[in-house]
Amino acid sequence: MNNAIRHAWVVSVGLFLVLFAALSVIQVALTEELNSHPDNVRQLYQDRGAPRGAITVDGSAIAESVPSEGTNFEYQRVYRDAELYSGITGFYSIAAQSTGLENSMNEYLTGQADSQFFDRLTSLFTGETLEGAQVELTLDPELQRLAYDTIPDGTRGTIIVTDVQTGDIKVMVSKPSYDTNDLAVHSTSEFQENMEQLNEVEGLSAYRNQAVFNTIAPGSTFKLIDLAAMLDSGDYDADTVLDNPSEIDLPQSDRTLRNFFGGICEQQSEADLRFITAQSCNTPFAEAAMELGEDPIREAAEAFGWNQDFDFPLEVSPSQFPEVDSDAMLAYASIGQGSVTSTPMQMNMVAMAIANGGTMMTPNLIESVRGADLQIIEQPEPQVLHEPISEDVAEELTELMLGPVESGTAWRAESDRFDIAAKTGTAQIDGTDQVNSWITGFAPAEDPQYAVTVTYERIDYDTGSSLTGPNLRTMLEAVID
Template sequence: MNNAIRHTWVFSVGLFLVLFAALSVVQVGVTDQLEAHPQNVRELYQDRGASRGAITVDGTAIADSVPSPDTPFDYQRVYRDSEVYSGLTGFYSIVEQPNGLEGAMNEYLSGRSDSQFFDRITSLFTGDTTEGAQVELTVDPELQRLAHDTIADGTRGSIVVTDVETGEVKAMASKPSFDANALATHSSSEFVATKEELQDQNVPLYGDPAIKDRFFPGSTFKLLDTAAMLESGDYAADEELEVPDELELPNSDTPITNFRGGICSQREEAELSWIFAQSCNTPFAAAAMDLGEDEIRSTAEAFGFNDSELRIPMSVTESVFPEDLTKASLAQSSIGGFEVQATPLQMNMVAAAIANDGTMMAPHLVESVRGPDLQVLEQSEPEELGEPISSSTAEELSELMKGPIESGTAVGAQSDVVDIHAKTGTADFGETTESGAPIVNSWITGFADVGDSTYAVTVAYQDIPYEDGHNLTVSNLKTMFEGAVDQ
């Protein structure tokens, strides 16, 4: 071989190696950067117009992709019964990143998960489009519909229903709601106009308020006070405690008072069971100051407060119990005020753990993920988050939670169909209507046996006149439990 041929051969081999290395870098090293580049229009059309996997409830798709032959995109994302499910599904847009389950399960729905790697490799050789996986939810469609319909129109309300033994979310609905189809449009201008209109109406677009919004839990927090009291061994359900109309607080000009117009003023002393049923503020505030901040906070954290890691699989806003409290702020915190904040899901987890003999299960929405060939890629299993209280304390609390239904603050939820245990809560943050009625956060959380299962139900309304909120929460709780029995 003469030198000219040798040089040509070496140059050709070197050029081939350079091209191979460059191709490898492009296809492997910087693929994500190229796909995400804002000027990569081809990738945008391919990604946003791809056939995503379906999100299903009881085998029926509530979100899937259909052919879109008359647009630059191959497929259009379509949502069914979207007003009922949009808080769960979120929406898939050509303008923004997916949110809700569309975002949390995007790797599976788009076919890009690790478990779908071989499907992607196969598609490179066959030329077929990689299909997304199907995500099946734990939701009961009839309970979801009932929850949505039960929440009063024109309010900011949420209902959460879970199975206490498995953590499965059976229903989670909020109002105001929206139609995700209007945001799944292939027109960016239509998307922007619709988004602005919905935001002007204060419609929550980025996460269901049941897991996103946190607000004062009011007297539902007394479940945690009572848990701490019983766990300490210094209190018992039949023990009599003082029930002053007002409780002066150290270094504070604002005393704790009982609800004006309630019946707590009828007794100077009463059993804890009666105090719990009537939700008297002053005995709980006094007990919290006696037990101390560490006891109340450790109990709250055992039930999930101050945990920023919870996913269902969407991220859940952290519920908060503050630190470094004065005696006065501890007393206010013990009745769900000061800086205590909770999501509806958080207070549902409290009730569920009590119902489940003190064991708290991880709430979850996804039952399984299946590939295009229906092979199971992921199957959810019940997961314990911990045991915040002993089984004996859970049993005592369960018995105490009969009181509000039988003769206390939740008598409106009495039912001939199901035996309900519950605790109400009202958080008055100082605002009033034009007529002077207090505007509050109104809560109720509880549980009941439903067939072979036990369900926890939480109802919460934000920024609502007191009478409306109280009547709605107790009637909604009853409706949900009786509806679950009828399933």
Template sequence: MNSAIRHTWVVSVGLFLSLFAALSIIQVALTDQLGDDHRNSRQLIADLGAPRGPITVDGNAIAESVPAENSQYDYQRVYHDPHLYSGITGFFSVVQEPTGMESAMNDYLTGQSDSQFFDRISALFTGETLMGAQVELTIDGELQQLAHDLIPDDQRGTIVVQDVNTGEVKAMVSKPTFDANDLAVHSGEQFEANLSELTEERGVSPYYIPALNRPIFPGSTFKLITTLAMLESGDYDPDTELENPQELELPQTDRTLPNFFDGGCSQRSEAEFSWIFAQSCNTPFGEAALELGQDPLVDAAERFGWNEGLRIPLYVNPSHFPDEEISLPSLTYSAIGQEDVTATPMQMNMVAAAIANGGQMMQPQLVDSVRGSDLQILDSPDPEVLHDVMDSSTAETLTELMVNTVEEGTGHRADSENFQVAAKTGTAERGTGDGTVNSWITGFAPADDPQYAVTVVYEGIDMSTGNELTGSQMLTMLEAVMEE
């Protein structure tokens, strides 16, 4: 073989081997990646050539696939009661990746989970259409409707309800919301038009859930975490007498930390801690933060779940408490839920639920069960302890402080004639210059045998309206869930 032929042969073999390797990578190594890519038109046609499993509440479909009309795809995803559930279901689109539960439970809904392996084999050999699994949510339909009806359409509000013993989410509603059907259309042009109207004209994003993905200033509800650090230090108990100046001078700055001048805190310059907690006075908490230092507050916050993400199975954004060193003035403001602290409504509800559950924080859960096309259960999450936050004795002390807040303090609008409520209110300045606040309440009932935790929050609302709505709506939700 002469050199020219040998050279040609070597080059040809090399090109063949390179082509073979590239095809192997595409067919083997990248199979899952390409199959999961929503831009893969073949995969998209396959996805819409079989019905996705339904998402259900109380056994009724809130998302299901129906035969499509006048479309290149066989099935259309349809959402029922979208004003109640779009924030949870998300949407399945031919244009973009699925969102919400459509994304989190996609493997089950499409029949691609490991537990549906034999269903796929059966469909392959029989030629029958592969059916997706049914995902039943923990949501209570009546509570979801009530929460939705309570939030005024012109306000930005969120209500969350959980079973404190299991972590199951019984209601999770935010306004403003959107209609998932507008984004499940098969026309890319129509999708873009609907999305533009939603985001640009109405200012609503379908890509995040306010209860889970929008950490905001929690205000005085964060004093629950500061109180835990205070109690565990051994230097404070409900009867400890504390100074209560109307303004606290801070080190390293000309800034001061004030109490709310028109509130009950102006009545006493010194008081026992239980009264200070009930009236939500700022200055004693600021002084306590200076005495404790930053580390105990970081420890308490992180035991409650701050600075970590979570899946329920929807993703919950981390709430933030600074774990890097901050100035002493910033520390005092952080101790009252301002400045460097943020929290999602779900995070604050988990705090209340953990106190109610004797110090054990349960993993929040939105999925009750997953059933195959033969109605056999494929998955049914068991209650799971997420964090051991505190001992039961400390939880009892916090509960007593929260009960006193409802009976004699800022939480009086949540007081019930039928059972004892434990709660903590919060009002957070937003720094927007328009005088609006974040208005919060979080708590649980019955205080002597806790069953359910409720959090109500309004963002960008005037203080008096927020105070009225949060407390009264918590009471309405608690009375409704206790009647079931």
């Protein structure tokens, strides 16, 4: 009798272990495979209609999931002040791959991150719906609104404001923008119809953020890279006098390069580096670049981040400084034309590094990630990304960047509250009468706190130059006040 009981007990325990192992395999090892199986429609509806965590700014949700009515999905993604944040949040839809933070922070927003394992385990045993984490951003909502309203409708503009000591992004906004709610719909046909309408807006893409994706010619803002290479060489300083011809013939080419026709540069055939930087004279920078050679200019550019991938967590398109095969190409590259490109974010990082004594901080959008119980899961700390220049070179660059605001091309950016250091840029677009108009800078110059970059793409010269400087001043005065 005892043997029979013993055998029954062994069989029972064995069956229990088999069932437990099978359950473990299904619930753990095969979960991802089963959930992603194309025939698992139930899982599709559950995933797409799950309550994702909120994305918040200053404690208020700019993206959140609310109960859905009249559909097969339990929850609907809703966006507040959508036009202000569309390039950052991106959209979450059943009809297409999610974009922006909805994509890059998806594991946290769905509760699938490694740090949320116990939340998933708890929901498994309790049967409660798993709630995603809340992602709090570093953005300032009032400044974000101000920047959005500052960019005129009908233009292709971007404004970025960052804390130079931490890398925290306070503002990142672009126009044209769109309402992300139009793409967060539960109808595939409605999604496609709305997407077709958005695609008709010139300069707009629902799949990319202009501030970090658009790589365009940076014009004379790239001269900050030239200056870094020149100052680092030891052969130049603010008092160095250079030839400043109105036009030069480019070697190994039938092309010429000239200063801005009728500009102040033409008043001096020789000038010191202060004047040349303030007035953004092309020919001395081109000749200096050809004298230094390609390698020092490239090394300076790559030290600041050109030709490199990174994300924060939005994916950033690499700004490009391709190889040049002639001095003529190097001359054009040195003034931010030719094959050289930059994102607005990249040029803001240049200003950040100069303002921060030569140390470039990693741009950061995430203030914190909190679980459903509001306990902090992640809280990024400031991180050094590069140290492209020495503190001495940063000080010399800051001094040179005061000139454009005090008496040069950035005079419209001058403030009566504090000194601003800045550099303008105008990149001509071949075959058109349009330009890319830039300014990047920081303030207060004597104790830098914030860096601002303003970019207008494909705009006429007069309009662009009348917007960039005042926009930069407006944002710096607002953020410092």
